[in-house]
Amino acid sequence: MESVLSKYENQVTIFADYLEEFPDTDELVWILGKQHLLKTEKSKLLSDISARLWFTYRRKFSPIGGTGPSSDAGWGCMLRCGQMMLAQALICRHLGRDWNWEKQKEQPKEYQRILQCFLDRKDCCYSIHQMAQMGVGEGKSIGEWFGPNTVAQVLKKLALFDEWNSLAVYVSMDNTVVIEDIKKMCHTLPLSAETAAESPPESLNASTQSDELIFLDPHTTQNFVDTEENGTVDDQTFHCLQPPQRMNILNLDPSVALGFFCKEEKDFDSWCSLVQKEILKENLRMFELVQKHPSHWPPFVPPAKPEVTTTGAEFIDSTEQLEEFDLEEDFEILSI
Numbered sequence: 001m002e003s004v005l006s007k008y009e010n011q012v013t014i015f016a017d018y019l020e021e022f023p024d025t026d027e028l029v030w031i032l033g034k035q036h037l038l039k040t041e042k043s044k045l046l047s048d049i050s051a052r053l054w055f056t057y058r059r060k061f062s063p064i065g066g067t068g069p070s071s072d073a074g075w076g077c078m079l080r081c082g083q084m085m086l087a088q089a090l091i092c093r094h095l096g097r098d099w100n101w102e103k104q105k106e107q108p109k110e111y112q113r114i115l116q117c118f119l120d121r122k123d124c125c126y127s128i129h130q131m132a133q134m135g136v137g138e139g140k141s142i143g144e145w146f147g148p149n150t151v152a153q154v155l156k157k158l159a160l161f162d163e164w165n166s167l168a169v170y171v172s173m174d175n176t177v178v179i180e181d182i183k184k185m186c187h188t189l190p191l192s193a194e195t196a197a198e199s200p201p202e203s204l205n206a207s208t209q210s211d212e213l214i215f216l217d218p219h220t221t222q223n224f225v226d227t228e229e230n231g232t233v234d235d236q237t238f239h240c241l242q243p244p245q246r247m248n249i250l251n252l253d254p255s256v257a258l259g260f261f262c263k264e265e266k267d268f269d270s271w272c273s274l275v276q277k278e279i280l281k282e283n284l285r286m287f288e289l290v291q292k293h294p295s296h297w298p299p300f301v302p303p304a305k306p307e308v309t310t311t312g313a314e315f316i317d318s319t320e321q322l323e324e325f326d327l328e329e330d331f332e333i334l335s336i
Contacts, residue, residue, distance in 0.1 A: 021243055031214070032088060034097060046244065051101035053087040053115065054216050054240040055080040061120035061224040064129050068142045072128050073221045075145045079131045080218035082151035082257075083118050086126060089261040090114045090165055101239060113164070115233050120224050125162050126155070134158055148257035160305040173297070176288040179272060185302040186265070211249045216240055258286070 022029075022042055029036045029045055032052070036045040057080065059071035072079065091099060094110040101107065122129040132142045134154045140146055146154070149171075156169040168186045172178075222237050262268035275289050293300050 029214070032097070047100060047102075049214065049216075049244045050239050050241055051099070052216060052240075053084060053091070053118070053238055054218075055083040055087070055118060055238070056218045057221040058120050058128070058224050059221055061128070062122065064122075064132050064142055068132070071221070072132075075143055076128055076132075077218045078146040078148065078151050079128055079154075081148075082131070082146075082155055083126060083128075084216060084218070085257070085259040086155055087114060087118060089167070089259065090117070092261050093165065093167075093263060101235075103236070103239075103241070107235075112232055115235060115238060116227065117162075117165075119226065119233065121226070126158055130158055131155075148255055152257050156303060160303060169303075172287065175286075176290060176294070177275075178293050178300070179289065179291050180293050181300040182268065183265070184300065186268075188302040212246050213249050213252065214244050214246050217245055 022038055022045075024039060026037070026039050029038050031045065031048050034048065036048065038045065057071065057073040057076055059073060061070055063070045069075075091097075091111075091114060094114065095108060099108075099111075101111075117124055117126045120128050124130070131146075131151070131154050132140075134157050135144075135146060135150060136142065137157070138150045138153055140150055152169075152171045156171050159165070159167040159169045168182075170177075170182050170185060225234060225237060227233055260271060262271055272289060279285060279287070280289060
């Protein structure tokens with residue numbers, strides 16, 4: 001254990017008090033596609049969790065829309081979860097899944113740029129300001145709680161304005177992922193070519209003895225953090241150094257959005273093969289995966305940047321110019 005801890009010596013004092021909160025077992029723990037052996041890699045596991053960007057309620061940011069709320073406490077939790085999911089996709093895109101964060105260690109410039117995409121400012125592309133205002137076009141008033149589907153639709157629209165990351169965001173309809181539509185969309189948008197991402201695991205079999213979930217909780221209110229004079233962000237409050245929370249999977253609210261990041265087409269093909277092997281064999285499936293666009297559905301049109309009027313850097317939705325989306329489904333798959 002000492003040799004393992006020495007590798008993360010700057011985090012030992014933080015983690016030592018709660019290393020024993022995880023059971024002493026030979027089971028594998030999966031964190032966003034990466035496995036850890038719980039019995040011998042507890043500190044490595046905790047380091048991996050703390051490296052994820054953690055977005056929570058904030059207070060004292062500039063009022064949304066100029067006169068709206070200056071805190072999202074009580075209503076912004078689902079927006080923060082959406083930010084965390086998208087931030088992880090950007091980390092994988094620019095830094096790779098094996099990248100790790102360490103406290104008070106200088107990070108790559110791409111990391112700082114990713115973090116700045118989510119600051120609570122109207123000129124940041126995935127800020128609480130942009131998400132709340134884009135939600136107006138989804139029938140949500142500023143300051144109103146979002147469901148998972150609304151968050152997915154908002155991120156889909158905001159990604160159209162994000163030229164740096166060049167993301168193609170697909171939101172399934174009726175819990176059905178259509179391979180043909182995703183490939184059509186990705187071949188239409190000007191996505192940059194990158195080196196291959198890590199291949200997905202060969203098996204997703206989970207233990208039935210303790211199928212628990214580890215999660216980051218957004219229900220903590222912290223003060224607004226802005227960029228400093230040197231252009232960087234003090235990131236200490238954007239990483240959870242507290243004991244990670246766990247819950248029984250049976251207590252999970254069935255209204256969820258699942259996010260998958262595929263860096264290249266071959267990664268998506270691998271994901272499809274894995275889903276067909278592990279998910280579609282179940283009697284009660286979380287979602288469906290089909291090759292062709294269903295004939296009884298409306299034609300698939302790849303999303304295009306909607307016409308908007310702007311005030312500064314804020315987006316004000318022109319709803320008549322936007323696609324009409326099915327907002328009835330609580331459960332959606334977000335594939336990035």
